[in-house]
Amino acid sequence: MSVNRDIYRAVHERKWLSVEYLNGQGRTTRYWVGVKDIDPRQRTLRVRGMHLGSYTVKDLTIRVDGIESSSLIDESYFPTPPELIERIDRDEDRFSSIFGTVPNLNVLNYLADCSRLNVAPATKEFSLIKRVDEDSFARGALCLDKEQFAAVVKRAQDRARYPHKGFRAKFEQLALNVLSVRGAGGLYVIAYRQLRLDPERRTLVIGHNTILCREFVVRNGKAFERQSIRRYLGEEDLHLLSSFDENRERIKDLMAKRISAPRLVDDVPYLLIITRDATVDLQREYDGIYAMYERGEPTVPIKAFFGDLTKRPVRRREFPLILLDQHINMDQLTATHQALKYPVTYVQGPPGTGKTTTIVNILVNALYNERTVLFASFNNHPVDGVFKSLESYSWNGKVLPLPVIRLGNNAVMIQALERMRTLYELVKDESVTPDRMMELSRIDGKLRAKDLSDLLKEYEENLDLQERKECIEKLAKDADDFFFKLELQSVQLELVRKRLKRVEPAEKTLERALKLMDRDQESLLRQLFCLSVRRIKRLGEPRVDELREIVFSTQADDERVTAFNHYLSDTDNLKKFLRIFPIVATTCISAHKLGQPVPSFDMVVIDEASQCDSACALVPIVRGQNLTLVGDPAQLSPVVVIDGTDNATLRRTYNIPDEYDFIENSAYKTFLACDSVSNEILLHEHYRCDEKIIGFNNRKYYNGKLSVKSGRNSPGALSYYNVEGDVSREKNVAPAEAAAIVDYVRKNCDKQIGIITPFARQREYLLSSLSAQGFDDVPCGTVHAFQGDEKDVILFSLALTDRTTPATYAWVANNQELINVATSRARDELVIFSSDRELDRLHGSMKGPDDLCELVRYVKQNGKSLVTPRSVSSRALGIKPYSTKTEAAFLESLNHALSNVFTSQVRHVVHHEVPIAQVFDENVAQQQLFYSGRFDFVVYEVEPDGTEVPVLAIELDGKEHRANEAVMRRDEQKNEICRRHKLQLIRVENSYARRYAFIKSILEKFFSIRR
Structure with missing residues (x-):
């Protein structure tokens, strides 16, 4: 492939x-x-x-x-x-024998290309061609002589034959410098244009677009330093980059004013090589996905990613649940149950709602139920947090040796080997023959698992019943047929209402659920101890001699790591490893070390999935049968350095719909946009902040769905300090504000304080000011430094001065990530420092919403001011994944079609997944026009002789039906064919698939009665 x-x-x-x-x-x-x-x-x-x-x-x-x-x-x-x-784009089915599923191929190629460009680049000299100026490219190309051409071809061919060594892949581009900053230590290429070799004409062709580098790796002697464009261009001027070619001279002048010797701005058009180092070859990783589709066996998570789920898979296995932490709520319990039972689960975890506790519960229950788990996150911090929680359990005065291994870079791999050695030495002499009471406890747990599962299923179905009720009401309201309306209102709607009346409050359900769970801590810890010992003692078995030799080797650390990585890269070895250590924790990128890209794990759990891009998230996801994504789209998004021009070009090249846009989406957002049938659970009980502090976030970002359980209700939870007269020589630095903050810290040094500011320069100034007064231990940073952290008091330094421009303020004012994360780090007090005068001036320049001004007003009025909700797309927050326009169009088409069907006054039957050939049997070739070669739902009219004539069909449309012009033209052809066959065709957008599933079942019930 x-x-x-x-x-x-x-x-x-x-x-x-x-x-x-x-x-x-x-x-x-x-x-x-x-x-x-x-x-x-x-x-x-x-x-x-x-x-x-x-x-x-x-x-x-x-x-x-x-x-x-x-x-x-x-x-x-x-x-x-x-x-x-x-x-190729128009006739996907015709080319499928060569390319497979073209839309999927497009998405994966796009993500792989974006990922390798989403790395801070560096540069090296290109010495094959000298003396180039702009006149050399007068016709858009540079002619090469014989020697130059041969040298360029040889270089390109060598890179094609030997693209990478080990796990690292280097991506290089020939480029023409447009604008750089040259210093004593090296070169920061701000902007360049790509050059591509045309072998037939023996020329280097210059690209049409200017590529920007917002970050760059600059050589400084023997070391390398990652620099940001913000060093050379102020925050208020960054917007000029969006129209670089028009603003080129202005940007050049602004940069020249900010830098001093020995640095200088360089716009000489010389040739260079732009290099990017990638940790993993994603094309190799995605081979596993292509192979799944070639075998016709894609996992459910992969199908969800490509929008191929039309209904939720049914899983009948029941899992007994255990509780090591007695403080659990219904959301956390539901998330644990669904993660074990269903192939895809989404968990939205707003700040302070027990996200880490939920993940630990999932992992412990997976271990208890003999499931293998790959736990991953884009960053190390959340992985380390969960891993430390799992390490903290003890039993009978000794460490509970849970068979969990943390993998990652070379240093982490050494620690993993040491942990494996320590655990084995700890348990090798333990006797763990299960006694009668333990066996009875596990048997009893399995017996109660069915009752528990039924109870949780009943609780989970409450949302389904509410949605079914809405569907019936909407269908009945617009129905023209009397008997159809009567059936909906008097039979189906009444039945749903009766079931809803039986639904009990969450507190009552939780109380019943806890009675069905094993909560005997001593018994549970003993069971986990025995289970862990049995697992770890397998390290002494002959089948893992190679692994044991690596663990106990006395070789140098780098040699042991090399051997360990090589061992884990083999899928068969990985399976042996998972018999001993069934839970592996690592970063998304490091997951590529674990065997081939095939489903070796029962489950994959990804934390902070809203901070992870889809390209990297697929590395662990392809390795599991089930998937749980935990994240919060209202908090930090992935850090993206790919240039917008590059992204736009790649989107056009591969016809990529909005749902997969690399810059605009995280893995969490993409999965939710493409999978409209799997459940999203909101952890809505908040345990961290004072009620007044989290009240703003709740109303602004969470649709008022959070229930505050922190028990904190201080009259001084919200404070505002007006600091006037802040005159600054530098932009984004507020000296008077910093002085006020240092004074506050001095007067409240007994409190645990954290300081957050939007601007890197204010952070540096604050750190210097704090250090001068001996407060080196007070953390100060931007929101990225505080993600996952919390303090008693958060001081929010806005750093708005007379030098702050409206453009800079606009970036801060509606920065959801900044405001949501900054405010929700405070447990007891949120204190904002700013200037009323500057706030009034800058707010007056805003033409639209101003969340920051609303926050300041909220704090000043002690939480009693109006908060305008932000529009969000989240099923967990009660926001539907489809537009009202989509629903109205579908229901109008459906009502019109049903009216035509009902006029015949004959019996009808319904069939599912009907091959196109059965509908258009006299012209089978036409089925190539139809998505997946089958209709999802077909209504047949039954004639007196028993012949079934298709009169209404419903087809599910993928994302490409809105993004690919060739596909849309094909849809028009399909419509014409259906009209000729007197078949009414209704299309359903994939985003409406969940709702459509309810409507489909409603129609099935009605037509079964009319038989």
């Missing part, structure tokens, strides 16, 4: 492909080929081929199956015929 995927990328990215090809004489030859046409039936390519010995170029016809290996020439350019790209 990798060859086929390379061909697809070469066509769409307009690049040459390096191939090793087995010709008709049985000899392997090497070519660069540019694809001109594809014949999917014959599985052949018409190409322009360049022989790598003579550099001659000619037309060739080659077999796809004759290509033994391939590699994309990233730095090349080939003028792919636009009609070929259009044919």
Whole structure:
């Protein structure tokens, strides 16, 4: 499949492909080929081929199956015929024998390309070509002489044949400098234009777009320093970058004013190489996903990612649940149950709602139920937090040796080996023969698991009943047919209402659930101890001799790590490892070390999934059968450095819909947007902040759904300090405000205080001021430094001065991440420092919402002011994943179609998943036009002789039906075919699939009665 995927990328990215090809004489030859046409039936390519010995170029016809290996020439350019790209996009089914599922291929190629560009670049000299100026590219290309051409081809071919060493992959681009900052230590390339080699014309073609580098790795002697563009351009001027070409001279002048010798602004157009180091080769990782689809066995989480779930999978296995922490609420219990039972679960964890406790419960219960788990997060902090919680349990005066291993970089791997050795030494002499009481306890737990599962299912179905009730009411309101309306209102609606009356409060359900759970701490800890000992003692078995030798090796640490990484990279070895250590905790990127990209784990749990991009999240996700994503879209998003121009180009190249936009989405947001059927659970009980502090966040970002259980209610929870007369020589620095904060710290040094500010310069000034007064232990930073942290008191320094521009204020004023995270770190007191005069001035420049001004007003009025809710898309917060327009259009089409069906006054039957060939049996070829080759739901009219005639069909549409023009044109053809066959066709957007499932069951019930 990798060859086929390379061909697809070469066509769409307009690049040459390096191939090793087995010709008709049985000899392997090497070519660069540019694809001109594809014949999917014959599985052949018409190409322009360049022989790598003579550099001659000619037309060739080659077999796809004759290509033994391939590699994309990233730095090349080939003028792919636009009609070929259009044919592939238009006739996906026709090309599926070569490319597989094209929309999925598009998304994965896009994510892989975005990920390798989402790395701070560096530069190195390109010495093959000297003396270049702008006139050299007068016609958009630079001609190469014979020696230059040969050197450039050799370099590109070497990179194609040896793309990476070990786990690290280096991505390089030839570039033309547009604007840089040159210093004594190195070069920061602010802007460049990409150069691509056209082998046929022997030229370097200059790209149309200017690429920006908001971060760059600069060599400083032997060391490397990661720098931000903010060092050379003020916050208030960053907006100029969005129109760089128009503002180029102004940006250059502004930067020149900010820097001093020996640095200088450099706009000389010389050639250089832009390099990016990637930790993992995502194309290799995504091979596992392609392989799943080739076998016809994609896991449910992968299907959810691509929007292929139309109904929630049914899982009948019941899992007994245990409680090591007696303080649990219904949301946490439901999340634990669903994570174990269902293939996909989403958990939204607002600040202070016990997210870590929930994850620990999931992992402990997975261990108890003999499930293997890969626990991951994008950052180390949440992984370490959960791992330390699991390490903290003890029993009978000794450590509870839970078989949980933390993996990661080389230093973490050494710690893992030491932990494995320590655990084995600790338990190797333990005798763990289960006694009768333990066995009875486990048997009893399994017997009660069914009752517990039924109880939780009943509780979970409450939301389904509410949604079903809404569906019936909407259908009945618009129904034209009397009997249909009567059936809905008098039968189906009444039945749902009766069931809703039986639903008991959450507190009552929790009380009943706890009675069905094993809460005997002594017994549970003993069971977990025995289970852990049995697992860890397996390290002494002959089947894991290789692993045991690595664990107890006396070799140097780097050699042990190399051997350990090599061991875990083998899937069979990984399975042996998981028999001993069934729970593995690591970062998303480091998960690539764990075997091949195949589902080796029963479960994958990802924390802070709203801070992780989809490209990296798929690395652990592909390795599990089930998935639980835990996150909060209202808090921090992924840190993105890819240039917007690059992203826009890639989106156009691959026809990427909004749901997969790399810059705008996290893994959590993408999954929720693409999967409308799986449940999202809101952890709505808040335990951290004073009620007045979290009250603002609750109303602004959480639709008022949070229930405050912290027990904190201080009259001084909210404070505001007006600091006037702050005159600053530097932008985004408020000296008088900093002095007031230092004074506050001095007067309240007995309290646990944290300081948050939006600006890096104010942070540096505050740290210096605090240090001068001996307060080095007071943490101060931007919100990213405080994610997951909490303090008794949070001082929020807005740092608004007479030098703050409206553009800078606009960035702060509606920064949801900044405001939500900053305020929710405070347990007892939130204190805001700012200037009324500057706030009034800057608020007056705002033409739209101003969340920051609302927060200040809220604090000044002690939590009694009006808070305007922010629009959010979250099922957990009661916000539907589809628009009212989508629902209205569907219901109107459905009502019209049903009216036509009911006029016949004959019996009807319903069938599901009907192949197109059965509907259009006289023209089977037309089924290629239809998504997945089948209708989801078909209503048949039954004639007197028993013949079933299709009269109404419903088809589920994927995301590409709104983003891909070729697909939309194909939809028009489908509509015309259905009209000719007198078949009413209704399309359902994937975002409406959950609601549609209810409507479908309502219709099925009605038509079954009419039989």
